[in-house]
Amino acid sequence: MTILVHQYDSSPFSEKVRICLGIKGLSWAAVDQPVIMPKPDLLALTGAYRRIPVMQIGADIYCDSVLIVRELERRFPTPTLFPAGTPGIDQALAQWTDRAFFQAAVGVIFGGLGDAVDPAFRADREQLSGQPFNPAAMKAAVPYMAAQLRAHAALISEQLTDGRAFLSGERPGLVDASAFYNLWFVRSFHAPAAAAFEDLPGLMDWYDRVRGIGHGDRRTGTREEAIAAALNAAPDEPSLASADAALANREVTVAATDYGRDPIRGRLVGSSPYHWAIARDDPRAGRVNVHVPRLGFSLSASE
């Protein structure tokens, strides 16, 4: 079954996933979704989750890059995303790259762009985050954010001191994709801010090696194709962790806890220590199982 990635090209979290698809040499289809709401074709699949990227394989819908990467490794184990044999710590790295490191990248990009940011985008991101988009405050924070960005990037440079090609050694893995995408975001969208890190020893040679991995065998998919793929497939049979037996088939709500907290409603049909799977019926997409990671999400059961 085709791997569909709901994304847009400027999305840094999608770039993390695209590099992982490249490491594995997979064939996949990019289904472009709008950068701002509304996203009716995405929500037909996820129920409510609006963030990017989302991976779809038939009627199984995977939200959040953290879970997408885990599922890619489960379905397509070779070549591994964990070449050092340290999958736990490699995945834990997302708690650094997707949070403090990402915030520093966002700070230098949007602080640098200032009033040039499209008003519709600003309004959408205010709604997404629940925070006012304040160009003056963001501009004032640029020196601090640039210093933070450099300090994050310096950790990557330090890891490369012994001349290794990639962060885990001679083979690329998730840690490279994770560490790469914030630098890619800055270089792609506000190149002057990349001065904060481009001189760090070994960094740009490593950057070019990771960029050179590419995105695998990518084709363009359509949103109509994605809805039809869900409608014409049945979700895989999920398994439920024994710790969740009391919640089996109960109506639940899951939502991200940081931003974009729109609640997904359905029945709990699957779980593991890492994720939950929620079954829902959609008028357009039919029966789908929506998978979310536990990290960064909460679940509540209806009474």
Ligand SMILES: N[C@@H](CCC(=O)N[C@@H](CS)C(=O)NCC(=O)O)C(=O)O
């Ligand atoms: N923790 C999420 C974060 C995803 C995220 O913030 N994605 C951005 C785009 S890179 C987003 O969804 N922005 C709002 C939007 O596109 O509607 C993940 O790892 O996938």
